Amino acid sequence: MNKYTFALLLLCALVAPRAHALNVFACEPEWGSLLHELAGDAIQVDVGTSALQDVHVIEAKPSLIAKVRRADLIVCTGAELEVGWLPQLIRQSGNSKVASGPGYFLASDQITTLEKPAKLDRSEGDIHPGGNPHFQMDPYRILAIAKALDARLAELDPAKAATYKQRLDDFTARWQTAIKGWEAKAAPLKGRKVVVHHWSWIYLLTWLNMEQIGALEPKPGVPPTSSHLASLVDLTKASNALAILRAAYQDPKPGDWLSERTGVPAVTLPFTVGGDDKSKDLFGLFDSTIDKLLAVQK
Amino acid sequence: MRTKLLLLGVALAAASPAAIAADPASDAQLQALDARIRALEADSQKLREQAAAALAAADAARAELEKMKATLQASQQATTQEAAQQAQATAAVAAVAAPADASAPNPGGANGNAFNPGIAVILNGNYAHHSLNPDNYQRAGFAIVDGGPIPQGLSLGESEISFAANIDDKFYGQLTLSYEDDHGGASTSIEEAYIDTLALPDGLSVRLGRFFSNIGYLNSHHTHTDNFVDRPLPYQAFLAGQYGDDGAQLRWVAPLDVFLEFGGELFRGENFPTAGANRGGVGTHTLFAHAGGDVGDENSWLAGASLLDAKTTQADDGFSGDHKLYIADATWKWAPNGNTKDGGVTLRSEYFLDQRDGTYSAPTGDAIDLASQPALDPLEDPALSQPWVGDRRGVYVEAVYRLNRSWDVGYRFDKLWAANTGPYASDFDPVRNSVELTWRNSEFSFFRLQYSHDDPTRTTTDNALFLQYDVSLGAHGAHKF
Numbered sequence: 001m002n003k004y005t006f007a008l009l010l011l012c013a014l015v016a017p018r019a020h021a022l023n024v025f026a027c028e029p030e031w032g033s034l035l036h037e038l039a040g041d042a043i044q045v046d047v048g049t050s051a052l053q054d055v056h057v058i059e060a061k062p063s064l065i066a067k068v069r070r071a072d073l074i075v076c077t078g079a080e081l082e083v084g085w086l087p088q089l090i091r092q093s094g095n096s097k098v099a100s101g102p103g104y105f106l107a108s109d110q111i112t113t114l115e116k117p118a119k120l121d122r123s124e125g126d127i128h129p130g131g132n133p134h135f136q137m138d139p140y141r142i143l144a145i146a147k148a149l150d151a152r153l154a155e156l157d158p159a160k161a162a163t164y165k166q167r168l169d170d171f172t173a174r175w176q177t178a179i180k181g182w183e184a185k186a187a188p189l190k191g192r193k194v195v196v197h198h199w200s201w202i203y204l205l206t207w208l209n210m211e212q213i214g215a216l217e218p219k220p221g222v223p224p225t226s227s228h229l230a231s232l233v234d235l236t237k238a239s240n241a242l243a244i245l246r247a248a249y250q251d252p253k254p255g256d257w258l259s260e261r262t263g264v265p266a267v268t269l270p271f272t273v274g275g276d277d278k279s280k281d282l283f284g285l286f287d288s289t290i291d292k293l294l295a296v297q298k
Numbered sequence: 299m300r301t302k303l304l305l306l307g308v309a310l311a312a313a314s315p316a317a318i319a320a321d322p323a324s325d326a327q328l329q330a331l332d333a334r335i336r337a338l339e340a341d342s343q344k345l346r347e348q349a350a351a352a353l354a355a356a357d358a359a360r361a362e363l364e365k366m367k368a369t370l371q372a373s374q375q376a377t378t379q380e381a382a383q384q385a386q387a388t389a390a391v392a393a394v395a396a397p398a399d400a401s402a403p404n405p406g407g408a409n410g411n412a413f414n415p416g417i418a419v420i421l422n423g424n425y426a427h428h429s430l431n432p433d434n435y436q437r438a439g440f441a442i443v444d445g446g447p448i449p450q451g452l453s454l455g456e457s458e459i460s461f462a463a464n465i466d467d468k469f470y471g472q473l474t475l476s477y478e479d480d481h482g483g484a485s486t487s488i489e490e491a492y493i494d495t496l497a498l499p500d501g502l503s504v505r506l507g508r509f510f511s512n513i514g515y516l517n518s519h520h521t522h523t524d525n526f527v528d529r530p531l532p533y534q535a536f537l538a539g540q541y542g543d544d545g546a547q548l549r550w551v552a553p554l555d556v557f558l559e560f561g562g563e564l565f566r567g568e569n570f571p572t573a574g575a576n577r578g579g580v581g582t583h584t585l586f587a588h589a590g591g592d593v594g595d596e597n598s599w600l601a602g603a604s605l606l607d608a609k610t611t612q613a614d615d616g617f618s619g620d621h622k623l624y625i626a627d628a629t630w631k632w633a634p635n636g637n638t639k640d641g642g643v644t645l646r647s648e649y650f651l652d653q654r655d656g657t658y659s660a661p662t663g664d665a666i667d668l669a670s671q672p673a674l675d676p677l678e679d680p681a682l683s684q685p686w687v688g689d690r691r692g693v694y695v696e697a698v699y700r701l702n703r704s705w706d707v708g709y710r711f712d713k714l715w716a717a718n719t720g721p722y723a724s725d726f727d728p729v730r731n732s733v734e735l736t737w738r739n740s741e742f743s744f745f746r747l748q749y750s751h752d753d754p755t756r757t758t759t760d761n762a763l764f765l766q767y768d769v770s771l772g773a774h775g776a777h778k779f
Contacts, residue, residue, distance in 0.1 A: 050595065052635040057741065059638050061598045061631075061779045062557030062590025069501055069551045080774070084741070088776040091470065091494065092559075094503040094551045099496045100467060111394050122742060122771070140387075144395035176387050222740065223703055249637070 022157045025067050025098070027076035027086065028055055029273040030136040031107065031149075033281045035075060037171045038150050042160050046071070051275035052249045055081060056126065056221065060088035069093040071103070073156055075149065078106030079113055079130035102155055108133060110148035111141045114202050126221025136272060138203035139179045139286060146171060178283055183208075186290050188297055193239045195232060195264070197224075197246035197255055200271060204289065213239050216246075216254045224254035236262040243296050247271035265296045415463035415471075416773030420522045422455035423767055424448050430752075430760035437535065438755040439690065439716020439724035441615035441661075443570050444538035447752075448528055448764060455766065456521055458489060462773070468497040474520075490542065501551040510542040511563055512549070512586050513604035514648055515627035517541055523777055525644070525698045526734050527748045527764040531712035532650040532692030536623055538570040538614070541606070543582060557590040557600075567608055571621060574611025582608040590779070595636050600779055601628040612659070616721065617686055619656010625649070629779070633700070639741070641700050650692040658721035659683035688717040698734075708734045726756040743769040 022043040026032040032047035039045075046067040049055050055077075058064075068074060068089045076082050090099050097103040113131025120129055135141045150168040154161035190209045194201070197216045205212055214235055218228040236244070236258060244255045244266040255266035269289050270279035278288035428435075432447040448455075458476035465471045476489040492507030512518045516533055517540055529539045545565035552558040567574065567581020575581050584607070590600035606623040613621075626649045633642025659682065692715065698708035710732045716724035732750040745767050752760040 050635070052595075053637055054640065057637075057639040059598075059631075059779050060776065061592070062588075062600050063592040063598060065551065066555060066557040066591065069557075070553050083774045084776050086776070088778060091496075091503075092551070092778070094498070094501040094549060096497045096499060100464075110396050112396060122740075126740070138394065140390045141394045143391045147391075147395075179387065249635070251640075 022153070023070050023072050025071035025074040027074070027082050028136070030142075030282065030285070031075040031077070033273040033285075034142065034146055034149065037282065038146060038164060038167050039153055039160075040163075040167060042163055043153070043157075051247075051270060051272045051279070054249050056084070058082070058085045060085045060092065064089050065092045068098060069095050071095060071098050073103050073105060073152065074098045075105045076107070077133050077136070078108030079133035080128040081108075081133035102152060105149060105152050107135070107145045107149075110145045111135060114206065115199070125217070125219025132199060132202050134200045134271075135203045137201060137289070138207050139175065139182065140207070141203065142282065143172065143175055146175075174283075178286065182286055182290050185294065189242070189290075189293055192242040192297070194242050195236050195244045195258065197244070197250045200247055201245055201269075208293075210242075213241060216244070216258065223251075229254055229258055232258055233261050236264050243267045243293065245269055248275035267292055267296055269293075415461040418460050418462075418770055418772040418775055420456075420458045420460075420520070421767075421769050421771070422457050422522055423453065424455050424527065425452050425765040426450060427763045428760050429762070430754075430758055435760065436755055436758070437714070437728050438726040439722050439728065440535040440714060441722065443614040446534070447760065447762065455768075458520070458522075460490075464496065465493065468495060470494040470496055501553060503549050505547040505549070506545075508542060508544045509547070510540055511545075511565065511584055511606070512547065512561055513541070513584050513606055513623075514625040515600070515602065515629060515646065516648065517625075519778060522768050522770065525646075525696060525706075525708050525736075526710055526732060527746055527766045528750075530648070530694035530696070530710065531714050531728060531730055532648065532694055535690075535692055535714055536571060536650050536652050541569065541571065543567065543569045543572070545582070555591075557588070559589075560585075560587050562586070567610065570614050571606075571617075571623065572608040572610045573613040574609075574618075576609040576611055581610065582606060596632055596634060596642075598631045598636075598779070599629065602626070610656070612661070614661055616658045616661045617654060617656055618659070618683075619654065619686065621656070622653040624651040624653075631779075638700070640703050643700070644698045645696070647693065647695040652690045652692070654686050654688060654690075654720070656686055657683040658686040684721060686720045688720045690717050691715040704738050706736045706738075708736075710734075724755075728752075728754045730754075742771065743767075 021041075022039075024035055024043050024045050026035055026045055026047045028049055029047050029051055032045050035043065035045050048064050048067060049058055064085075074086075074090075076086060090104075108130055113133070113135060115132040117124065117127045117129065117131075120127065146168060150164050153164045157164075186208050191211070193211045193213045194205065195214045195216065196212055199212075199215060199217075199220050201212065204210075214232050216224040216229060216232070218225060241262070241264045244259055244264055246252065246255045246266065246268055248268055248270055250268075252266070252268065258264070259266040268276075269292055270276045270285055273279050273281060273285050275285070276288055278291075279285040426432075426448040428447060428450050432450055435442065435447050454477070456476055456478050458474055460472060460474035462472040463470070471493045472490060473488070474490040475486060477484065477486050488508060490507070490509045492505050492509040495502075495504045498504065510518045510520075516524065516529065517537065521529065521540070528534070533539055543565035545563050547561060547563040549559055549561035552560075563582075563584040563586075564580050565572070565582035565584070566579055567576055572582045584605060586602060586604040588600060588602035590598070592598050602625075604625045604627075606621075606625075608621045608623075609619075610621050611618050628647055630645045631638055631642060633640070638644075692713065694710060694712040696708060696710035698706050700706045712730045712732075714728045716722065716727055718725065730750055730752040732748055734746055734748040736744050736746045738744040745765070748762075748764040748766070750760070750762045750764070752762065754760065
């Protein structure tokens with residue numbers, strides 16, 4: 001091997017694209033967890049928000065711009081949930097890979113949503129034209145999104161398509177078994193009524209055949225007012241409500257106030273991965289949610 | 299009389315046998331009716347019995363149907379239960395999955411709308427009470443160009459409408475038209491009209507058109523996102539509120555864990571602080587760098603350094619020559635769990651250094667309030683000029699405490715340092731203190747109350763009270779940090 005060949009090889013080694021794991025930016029922890037199920041260590045995942053943050057009103061902060069800048073794929077909820085910050089992140093990062101096309105994955109595009117408003121008027125509160133975006137609490141929608149996301153990973157990273165396929169099959173089997181378990185366990189909750197803090201639970205309640213009878217927020221996204229809370233006292237008492245539900249990031253005060261006056265327990269549900277100690281992944285999220293509901297079902 | 303009675307008696311006698319004779323006939327009729335009633339009763343009894351029979355038959359049929367259903371269900375359940383459940387689960391997933399043809403471009407995306415541009419309208423108005431008449435307002439060491447006090451009494455603030463959308467796969471465009479009440483003279487102007495590239499590789503992006511320069515922190519932000527009713531003194535004095543011009547911008551974001559962007563701009567050099575479109579219509583050059591990141595989950599920071607370098611001919615403050623403006627900016631935000639809309643503190647400061655090397659000749663026209671010109675008798679003739687070489691500086695520091703989603707309170711300190719020599723020489727440095735209270739009904743509307751204590755010259759003080767409304771309607775805005 002003469003020195004020119006060596007130099008050429010060295011140059012090739014330096015400029016050749018290094019086998020680089022896909023960088024994925026997940027707007028919310030549930031998609032970070034789903035990506036881990038589908039790809040494990042085959043990809044590098046950055047999660048933009050935590051379970052203790054209100055993802056409706058995140059700021060386009062510099063650290064998030066830096067994360068989006070390095071991403072090959074962004075995975076977000078969609079349905080206008082991130083409308084106040086994600087467009088800024090994409091534009092400010094200057095990352096054309098995730099601005100549109102295969103690098104831009106919105107979960108809301110993969111499923112049907114509930115509560116699409118018939119009338120778009122902000123006097124109705126913070127409504128989403130694309131429907132209610134809190135569908136991570138429906139395990140069937142999670143599975144539909146998992147299939148679409150897996151196909152997207154394989155499209156962007158064909159070399160690892162077999163790994164993604166195998167992990168999807170494995171996840172699907174475990175998830176379907178888990179769904180059966182959750183449905184059996186949650187049977188006593190059927191028909192029970194709840195008061196919610198924000199319109200966050202429609203998918204969970206629909207899945208478990210439960211019913212929402214009122215919300216602490218007078219309109220979606222409008223903070224609870226004392227007059228509105230007072231108007232819920234009689235309704236909550238009269239309908240033998242199971243619980244007052246709120247997400248980990250929500251202010252506990254309004255729910256506690258109503259709980260004190262009605263005797264109906266206020267329950268803080270994780271809402272996403274990381275929302276409590278048990279919710280370390282998607283399985284834990286549903287385990288914990290159902291356990292917490294059953295704990296007040298006595 | 300007698301005959302009459304007789305006739306009556308005969309008539310009665312004739313009538314009564316007829317009546318008696320009718321009795322047997324009516325008996326017969328009654329009997330006939332009775333018979334008919336009995337027949338009808340019998341008929342109705344029969345019908346009732348028939349109806350009961352029919353009902354019984356129907357009940358029997360229903361029972362049969364139920365039985366058949368039960369049998370059917372039983373037979374269905376008898377098929378392999380596992381497979382049935384599997385099918386059910388698959389169906390449940392399929393039911394919630396988007397239809398297969400939903401690969402169509404998602405409505406929304408980075409925009410508010412599929413094809414129509416997202417349209418956003420900002421409405422903004424003020425009530426101001428100044429103890430010092432704004433018409434007589436002068437600032438020691440600085441010209442008042444556009445960025446003077448908000449007019450006394452009721453006035454419409456900067457109200458604007460903007461249209462924005464992706465143009466195609468490679469470009470994004472935005473147009474912002476604004477209306478401003480410019481000390482009595484209303485003006486509608488193209489505030490921004492630019493296109494951004496979307497498809498350049500490696501974190502590069504280019505902006506072309508008319509836009510606000512990315513120097514400093516506040517300069518690229520629209521005033522409706524400010525924390526105070528008016529811009530800080532350095533922005534008023536050095537940039538007439540905000541520097542925007544016709545130009546081109548190149549930005550690059552580094553692929554690092556921390557946010558790091560570098561960029562530069564070329565501008566025509568027609569708007570204050572520049573004028574005259576020198577250097578062949580590329581009179582202003584800028585450079586900027588910003589860095590930012592998080593410290594833990596609850597703290598975020600952003601800092602930057604910028605330079606504006608301009609060659610100017612007869613700007614609105616009378617300056618001609620070489621002009622350099624250096625800006626250093628820093629922002630720190632702390633919020634419990636990073637929920638900045640629900641609580642926490644924002645600290646921000648910017649420092650300005652303004653260097654002039656040129657000449658002064660008194661501005662002509664009405665671009666400048668004559669009262670604010672320096673009283674230099676030999677210079678009343680615009681043909682005469684005097685040297686203008688020297689530095690001026692300015693700073694502001696603001697702190698805003700967010701109590702909850704609805705309320706915030708803030709304090710701001712602004713100071714300018716005048717030059718000791720030159721046309722606006724002054725040994726007094728203007729200083730101002732402001733406090734504000736903001737109430738937000740939603741992320742789309744707020745009301746703000748602000749009090750400012752302003753000492754623009756050694757001998758004057760302006761105590762000002764402002765009440766501002768600011769709303770946005772239409773497309774949901776996405777704001778910068």
